[in-house]
Amino acid sequence: MNHACPTQPAVTLEVPPYPDNLVIVRMMVGLIAEALGFAETETLQIELSVDEACANSIAAMQENRVEETVPGVRVEIAIEERCLQIAIIDRGRNFSEHFERALPFHEGTDRTRKRGYGLQIIKTLMDEVQYIHEAGIGNKLVLTKYRSGV
Secondary structure (H helix, E strand, O other), rough: OOOOOOOOEEEEEEOOOOOHHHHHHHHHHHHHHHOOOOOOOHHHHHHHHHHHHHHHHHHHHHHOOOOOOOOEEEEEEEEEOOOEEEEEEEEEOHHHHHHOOOOOOOOOOOOOOOOOOOHHHHHHHOOOEEEEEEOOOOOEEEEEEEEEOO
16 A cells, blocks of 8 residues: 655654653654544554554663663654654664564464564554664664545
């Protein structure tokens, strides 16, 4: 469904890597999605996906004790009439293998494990999800949601 969303962020937010900051990111993303005319269900899907992505970033940064050396989690939001594109950027470890294994939810999905549903949730709720890891720079997870009927 690649409709070419913008690549330049219109809004950028950087938050320290602590779970208490997730509410700020969720509120900002939700307000932007509402202003763009996304339906309530779509707005909630976007909020949940961004929350999961940021929570994963924060957990990885805290596990690796990198919070003292980097500013935090960066959220870049690109806005276009047809879509909303949100990039979550962190200095955590490479999670390419986990990203590739995480498939959108379907009837045969294993629901017995205790952890690891975040990427599956994101891939299920968003229209496009792209992951880039650059050695020495970090991770960039790009989430795209297209507006229905536009």
